[in-house]
Amino acid sequence: MTDYTVKTVARLSGVSVRTLHHYDEIGLLKPTRMGANGYRYYGREALLRLQQVLFHRELGMPLAAIAALLDDPGFDRVSALRSHRERLRQQVARGRQLIETIDVTLAALEGATKMDETKMYLGFEPETQARHEAWLTERYGGGMDDRVAQSKAGLAAMGASAAQDLVAQGEALEAAFAQALQAGAPADSAATQALARRWCDWIAAAWNRAPDRAAFEGLSRLYEDHPEFRARYEARCAGLTEYLGVALRAFAERELS
Amino acid sequence: MTDYTVKTVARLSGVSVRTLHHYDEIGLLKPTRMGANGYRYYGREALLRLQQVLFHRELGMPLAAIAALLDDPGFDRVSALRSHRERLRQQVARGRQLIETIDVTLAALEGATKMDETKMYLGFEPETQARHEAWLTERYGGGMDDRVAQSKAGLAAMGASAAQDLVAQGEALEAAFAQALQAGAPADSAATQALARRWCDWIAAAWNRAPDRAAFEGLSRLYEDHPEFRARYEARCAGLTEYLGVALRAFAERELS
DNA sequence: ATGGGCCCTCACGAAGGGTGAGGGTCAAGC
DNA sequence: GCTTGACCCTCACCCTTCGTGAGGGCCCAT
Structure with a gap:
């Protein structure tokens, strides 16, 4: 009941189904559970994690960095964001x-x-x-x-x-x-x-x-x-x-x- | 005598040999002539074309667009540049x-x-x-x-x-x-x-x-x-x-x- | 003739997915 | 119970712009 299929999650979050598959493949966002039919089912905590992923992705962070960020509780988010900010600044200046x-x-x-x-x-x-x-x-x-x-x-x-x-x-x-x-x-x-x-x-x-x-x-x-x-x-x-x-x-x- | 090998062209222009190979592959910059040994030889007009390529590439134009630009003499360079500018502007604003x-x-x-x-x-x-x-x-x-x-x-x-x-x-x-x-x-x-x-x-x-x-x-x-x-x-x-x-x-x- | 420096052609890989192909599953209507 | 349409799955190749070898040929000087 609190489980959503790929299509639903895609609609809710605005990403494509393929993207969810991709995130599963690379281990960035695993479904909460897999059905006996092989379906992916996402629960609330998965949606929460997806929120975090999309937030950081919107900041232009590479997916691998996001995974590191979310998986390592001791990760230094502040310095990661700061260096990322610097990259963005240079990119804007160049633009x-x-x-x-x-x-x-x-x-x-x-x-x-x-x-x-x-x-x-x-x-x-x-x-x-x-x-x-x-x-x-x-x-x-x-x-x-x-x-x-x-x-x-x-x-x-x-x-x-x-x-x-x-x-x-x-x-x-x-x-x-x-x-x-x-x-x-x-x-x-x-x-x-x-x-x-x-x-x-x-x-x-x-x-x-x-x-x-x-x-x-x-x-x-x-x-x-x-x-x-x-x-x-x-x-x-x-x-x-x-x-x-x-x-x-x-x-x-x-x-x- | 006015023919340069890949390495020389690479040094003169600052791009890599691999890049020249790539530009040859996709037809963006063909060597002026191919030696009997299979070597690529670039003449002055090829260097000139490379200049143009690099200029437009630096503006962030995709290589396919550059090829179209350089190969079609009737291409509307001005409107191409203008729409490209608009994309850049949005990108900067987003940044x-x-x-x-x-x-x-x-x-x-x-x-x-x-x-x-x-x-x-x-x-x-x-x-x-x-x-x-x-x-x-x-x-x-x-x-x-x-x-x-x-x-x-x-x-x-x-x-x-x-x-x-x-x-x-x-x-x-x-x-x-x-x-x-x-x-x-x-x-x-x-x-x-x-x-x-x-x-x-x-x-x-x-x-x-x-x-x-x-x-x-x-x-x-x-x-x-x-x-x-x-x-x-x-x-x-x-x-x-x-x-x-x-x-x-x-x-x-x-x-x- | 033998080094050392060029040159060639594959061919894999990355980032972030798009776009099918081929086939199984679920729910609603008849 | 059957069909239909909307979903779901897993491959698996494609995009872009080259970097980075691997394996093997060519050229020039000593």
């Missing part, structure tokens, strides 16, 4: 960052529907292109021209949507760097260096060729020295230009030697 | 709520380390118990006494840590109701009614017996009428007592008839 990245990406994709802007940003509009090349040659005495030419050819062959993605990735990386700067992460911190690696990969994708150390360092100087890049980065976040330069060169020294 | 629940739970668990308070809260300290019983009898003319007695026996048999969890769940539910009230959710909204169901389950766990409609409605009146409960709920959030009462009775009418 927020992903949302921000998506927002930037969306803005870039939508904004770049006029492909002009894309070209202008990457410096492939003929006029901008010519200006950059002249400036590069004057400043660094040639040698980067072929890379820019490669980049041009690569992007031209890439098609519009891939190029837009590339732009979006660049925007996302800039946003990530700005966030790192505002969070006070040192330019040589692990997180920022990971971003530098992604920047390097991004350049490789744009150039259709991985940069060597000299090229990557030259690029970092270019960002700092060229007024159009400076304006771009400073508009996003004050001090971002130098931060980016330092971070990229630190990466170049450590990883591209 | 935040879970953290809050854990905080409340932790507060309750730590506060309840002195078991006195637990007993007092649930009304099982002898003195409080006696007062409640007297009050109940006077007000509702007996009939709930046996339930309180059951509850007492049930909790006594339950052990301290399970009882503390029960207290914590109650606290979490109260907090959730307070949040619903502050968010402006009507007492008969789906979200609030879901909370009411959980409250009902919680009562069932505490009583060691599911309440019928009369008992649950009586309980809701008890919360509104009894000064100790009123004080408790109003301290948490002004108006919570009535809100709770209305919500619980709406649930009782719909689900416990």
Whole structure:
């Protein structure tokens, strides 16, 4: 009379019958008794335990941890909850960052529907292109021209949507760097260096060729020295230009030697 | 010469060799060519595609969706990203709520380390118990006494840590109701009614017996009428007592008839 | 030719179940 | 007493994204 079949327990608790079978299998929730017909019958104390299970599961705790929690009376529930809370916090922080990245990406994709802007940003509009090349040659005495030419050819062959993605990735990386700067992460911190690696990969994708150390360092100087890049980065976040330069060169020294 | 083996690509991109095998298996990233020896060789365009894959993967997109995205040139990247963003937003909101629940739970668990308070809260300290019983009898003319007695026996048999969890769940539910009230959710909204169901389950766990409609409605009146409960709920959030009462009775009418 | 480092193809495993297939059981109505 | 439909059971494979071997071939340098 105080015994419920799987279907009833499922309806009462909102979980599926299969889930109850599963919990039985792994020993998380055994039925109070098994009928002679092989049926599972759950009593009140089983429902109580299921309550506890669902409560902790809702907190995102793995089932094995819940079993340990409920079976070991001396288990330290407080510290378990605390470490679990920390995991959740990181997950939420990461989720927020992903949302921000998506927002930037969306803005870039939508904004770049006029492909002009894309070209202008990457410096492939003929006029901008010519200006950059002249400036590069004057400043660094040639040698980067072929890379820019490669980049041009690569992007031209890439098609519009891939190029837009590339732009979006660049925007996302800039946003990530700005966030790192505002969070006070040192330019040589692990997180920022990971971003530098992604920047390097991004350049490789744009150039259709991985940069060597000299090229990557030259690029970092270019960002700092060229007024159009400076304006771009400073508009996003004050001090971002130098931060980016330092971070990229630190990466170049450590990883591209 | 522009062809990289798995290990090299793995090092360049930061993914594992196994992951590259997997991406090949599911057709997400095929090598540019296969050697006569069965080796995978990746060219520049493969690296570029891998860049795109990793970018979208980092946004939490499932691999199948990434494949669709990259293979269908007419794919609507913007709306895909937007719906993905929405999923992330819900996930973050849920994560935040879970953290809050854990905080409340932790507060309750730590506060309840002195078991006195637990007993007092649930009304099982002898003195409080006696007062409640007297009050109940006077007000509702007996009939709930046996339930309180059951509850007492049930909790006594339950052990301290399970009882503390029960207290914590109650606290979490109260907090959730307070949040619903502050968010402006009507007492008969789906979200609030879901909370009411959980409250009902919680009562069932505490009583060691599911309440019928009369008992649950009586309980809701008890919360509104009894000064100790009123004080408790109003301290948490002004108006919570009535809100709770209305919500619980709406649930009782719909689900416990 | 013989190490040592790559590379390959299976194939099992995990978390939390979903989704059948194939077959037994229970309760109500006729 | 029989049928019907709603339940119940036990396999047992499927999902996702790879990690982690096992067992065996390939390449390059000494």
